Amino acid sequence: MSKSPRHRAREFVVQGLYQKLIGDQDEAAIVVQAESVAGFDKADTELYRTLLGQVLADAEDLRMALAPFVDRPWHEVSPIERSILLLGACELKHHAETPYRVIINEAIELAKTFGGTDGHKFVNGVLDKLAPVLRREEARGR
Numbered sequence: 001m002s003k004s005p006r007h008r009a010r011e012f013v014v015q016g017l018y019q020k021l022i023g024d025q026d027e028a029a030i031v032v033q034a035e036s037v038a039g040f041d042k043a044d045t046e047l048y049r050t051l052l053g054q055v056l057a058d059a060e061d062l063r064m065a066l067a068p069f070v071d072r073p074w075h076e077v078s079p080i081e082r083s084i085l086l087l088g089a090c091e092l093k094h095h096a097e098t099p100y101r102v103i104i105n106e107a108i109e110l111a112k113t114f115g116g117t118d119g120h121k122f123v124n125g126v127l128d129k130l131a132p133v134l135r136r137e138e139a140r141g142r
Contacts, residue, residue: 007106008043010087013051014110017083020056027056055090062089069129080114081123088127092134100131100138 016030034040063074066089088107092100104127111120132139
């Protein structure tokens with residue numbers, strides 16, 4: 001199955017957020033590194049830059065929005081799952097043009113690709129609880 005440019009962008013965002021969490025790299029270094037990777041030209045670069053910047057700028061607020069739905073201390077969540085949850089929360093909060101079901105499905109796919117064995121179930125559970133909080137109207141209409 002061919003990956004859409006938007007999905008590829010999200011993959012690069014997750015990898016960039018992971019770099020931030022593990023190596024504390026700044027946004028400029030993350031972007032330079034991503035742009036040098038084979039296949040980056042197939043990603044939606046505008047979406048990539050927008051999402052990466054928004055998550056990095058809003059990380060603490062996003063983490064606070066996620067906190068009530070995470071069943072363990074934040075530092076005990078794997079860095080990959082943290083990255084995916086932050087990205088999902090960012091899209092739910094800032095990208096109403098993308099249906100929340102699409103955002104959750106994308107996060108699940110990212111967790112299956114990059115996360116641990118049952119990471120996708122954890123990501124799904126958290127974002128499924130967060131979506132009605134950030135998308136009341138859309139969730140009501142489901």
